[in-house]
Amino acid sequence: MSNIFKLFGTVKDTAKAAIPHLRLIQRYALVELVPPSPRDIPAIRYGINKLIDSAKSGSFKQLTVKEAWLNTLVAVEIYCWFFIGECIGKRNLIGYKV
Numbered sequence: 252m253s254n255i256f257k258l259f260g261t262v263k264d265t266a267k268a269a270i271p272h273l274r275l276i277q278r279y280a281l282v283e284l285v286p287p288s289p290r291d292i293p294a295i296r297y298g299i300n301k302l303i304d305s306a307k308s309g310s311f312k313q314l315t316v317k318e319a320w321l322n323t324l325v326a327v328e329i330y331c332w333f334f335i336g337e338c339i340g341k342r343n344l345i346g347y348k349v
Contacts, residue, residue: 287295305311314322338344
């Protein structure tokens with residue numbers, strides 16, 4: 252019976268230690284996980300136009316390795332979220348039910 256109380260104490264201590272981290276996660280989630288608002292559309296358009304101009308002029312070749320790596324990670328993240336959204340939408344991991 253004393254093992255259960257030790258476990259409860261450990262869980263309680265762990266939960267108490269996790270609260271500041273969970274608050275930090277919540278603060279970032281409230282900012283980062285919201286859909287774009289109509290105010291964000293001009294910035295999105297500017298970013299897309301900048302990307303197209305970079306592709307046309309070849310200025311993407313002047314990126315540092317760090318910038319190129321970060322851009323690659325962002326592209327992979329978007330790619331993965333697309334497939335996660337597809338799995339959620341079809342409610343199945345393997346194909347659509349016909």
